[in-house]
Amino acid sequence: MPFVPDFTTPFRYRLNPHLADVTLRARRWMLESDLVDDAHVLEYEMARIPELMAAAYPSACADDLLLSCDLMGIMFAIEDEDCGSHPQHSVAGIATRCKAMVQVMDGVDPGTDDPVVLAFSDTWHRLCDGMSDTWVARHRSNWKDFLDNHYTWEPVVVAEHGMPELEDYLRDRAYACGMYVLYDWSERFSADRAEIPRPALEDPRLATLHRDCIHTIIAINDTHSLEREIRRDDPVPNLLKVLMHHEHLSVEQSVERAKKMLADAIEDYLEVEFDYLAHWWRSGLPPRQMGAVEQRLRDMRNWMSSNCRWHYIAPRYDHVARDPERDRPGLPTQPRGLQDMDA
Numbered sequence: 001m002p003f004v005p006d007f008t009t010p011f012r013y014r015l016n017p018h019l020a021d022v023t024l025r026a027r028r029w030m031l032e033s034d035l036v037d038d039a040h041v042l043e044y045e046m047a048r049i050p051e052l053m054a055a056a057y058p059s060a061c062a063d064d065l066l067l068s069c070d071l072m073g074i075m076f077a078i079e080d081e082d083c084g085s086h087p088q089h090s091v092a093g094i095a096t097r098c099k100a101m102v103q104v105m106d107g108v109d110p111g112t113d114d115p116v117v118l119a120f121s122d123t124w125h126r127l128c129d130g131m132s133d134t135w136v137a138r139h140r141s142n143w144k145d146f147l148d149n150h151y152t153w154e155p156v157v158v159a160e161h162g163m164p165e166l167e168d169y170l171r172d173r174a175y176a177c178g179m180y181v182l183y184d185w186s187e188r189f190s191a192d193r194a195e196i197p198r199p200a201l202e203d204p205r206l207a208t209l210h211r212d213c214i215h216t217i218i219a220i221n222d223t224h225s226l227e228r229e230i231r232r233d234d235p236v237p238n239l240l241k242v243l244m245h246h247e248h249l250s251v252e253q254s255v256e257r258a259k260k261m262l263a264d265a266i267e268d269y270l271e272v273e274f275d276y277l278a279h280w281w282r283s284g285l286p287p288r289q290m291g292a293v294e295q296r297l298r299d300m301r302n303w304m305s306s307n308c309r310w311h312y313i314a315p316r317y318d319h320v321a322r323d324p325e326r327d328r329p330g331l332p333t334q335p336r337g338l339q340d341m342d343a
Contacts, residue, residue, distance in 0.1 A: 007220050007259070009266060011305040016054035018062035023050040026069035033070075033122070034115035035077045047076055048314040055306030056182075057299065060189040068185060071123050075178055077116055078150065091155050098147035105140045131188060135195050139188075142180045149175040158235050163245040169237055174214045177221070179303070183210060186299035187292055194292040197285065205276040206296075212269035213300045217307050219262040223255055224311045266304070273297055 016022075026049065030036045036044045053068040060068065078097070100110035100117045104124055110117055128136050153172050157164060164172065174180070187195050200206065222239035229238055239261075243254040280293050311317065 007223070007262060007308055007311070009216065009262075009304045009308045010270075011301040013055055013305045013309050014058040014302075015051070016058045016060060016065050018060075018065050019050055019054040022054070022062055022065045022069060025066050026050050026073065029066070029070050030073050033119040035073055035119055044073070044076070046315040048310065048316070049073055049076060051313060052306055052310045055309060056303050057185070057189050058302060059191070061191075064189040067123060067126050068189060070119070071127070071185075074116060074119055074123065091151060094151040094155060098151050101147055102144055105143060127188060130193055132195060134198075135184070135187060139181070139184045142184060145175050146178050146181050154236050158237055163242060164237055165246060166242050169239065169242045170215070170218065173218055173237075173239070174211070177214060177217055179214045179217060180210070182303065183296065183300070186296045190292065190295050192288065192291070194288045194295070196292045196296060197289045200280055200285070200289070200293050203276060203279070205272050205279070208272050209269055209276065209297070209300060212265040212272070213304055215265040216262050216269075216304045219258040219265070220308055220311055223258045224317045226251075228317050269300075269304075 027041070027045070030044055031038075031041065049072050050065075050069050053065060053072055057065060057068055078094075097114055097116060100112050100114065101120050103110040104117065104121045112118075127139070131139075149172060154176055157172070187193060218239055226238055226240050228234075229236070229241075239258060240251065240254040243249045243257055244251065247254075249257065277294070277297065280290065285293065
């Protein structure tokens with residue numbers, strides 16, 4: 001299929017000013033944590049994780065941006081090792097690793113020398129520093145959902161159950177992409193670590209905003225990754241594969257559906273966001289809590305913009321050629337003068 005050049009979002013794209021320094025530190029941490037070695041570090045560099053996180057959290061301090069890169073590095077490591085065309089672990093092995101990561105969150109020593117589990121232990125304790133027990137419990141639950149999905153759905157769903165229906169796919173893919181984990185980071189990576197009050201978290205409109213944001217992530221990522229997945233005979237389902245299988249669409253028609261899904265999700269997001277924000281402004285939340293609500297909304301916009309632009313700069317999906325100058329760690333990814341423009 002041809003590369004699709006016209007995905008876009010209406011949200012501002014900004015890069016964190018600590019990007020250059022953090023890029024080098026994140027690469028060093030991945031090597032020192034044995035998540036990559038010298039033979040595979042190129043694949044890590046091609047993923048361009050620091051750029052993705054720098055635009056997702058443009059206001060985070062350097063240490064928090066580094067932590068976000070380290071956490072995302074772990075997510076990428078388990079995704080590539082467990083769910084690619086040549087998985088390095090059996091389903092049972094994937095489950096053992098994920099359950100060990102859960103033990104880390106429960107304060108139990110899993111007694112393993114798995115580099116992923118050890119790296120996760122390091123990042124988990126850094127992540128929870130200064131956060132309330134309520135936030136930690138919520139975040140632990142979201143991580144457990146992500147990890148459970150990782151070994152019960154991603155590696156086996158097509159082989160055991162066939163290609164899922166669209167509604168089932170979107171529901172399970174929402175957990176597979178890890179966004180419910182990432183949403184919590186808006187509180188942790190804010191300057192004052194303010195937390196969203198429970199009533200605002202449980203507002204059904206926020207659930208709708210979360211879903212809309214996730215649908216933009218799925219539409220963009222699944223379209224960009226399709227060619228690579230087909231070439232690698234990747235068994236993990238994909239939005240376009242689902243549409244082609246169940247609705248008998250061509251590749252081009254399924255791409256158009258993905259574009260419409262993106263446009264519809266953003267249109268709905270903007271409408272619901274206005275209503276949600278106005279309601280909680282009228283409710284008289286204390287300024288610190290209202291600030292946390294606003295930060296969550298800003299970070300969802302940042303995630304949509306960052307994810308969209310990242311797919312145009314990352315050689316990971318092969319339609320972007322690797323350039324030794326551009327892809328050298330620490331270099332900016334956008335021409336001067338474009339970093340603060342709306343997409």
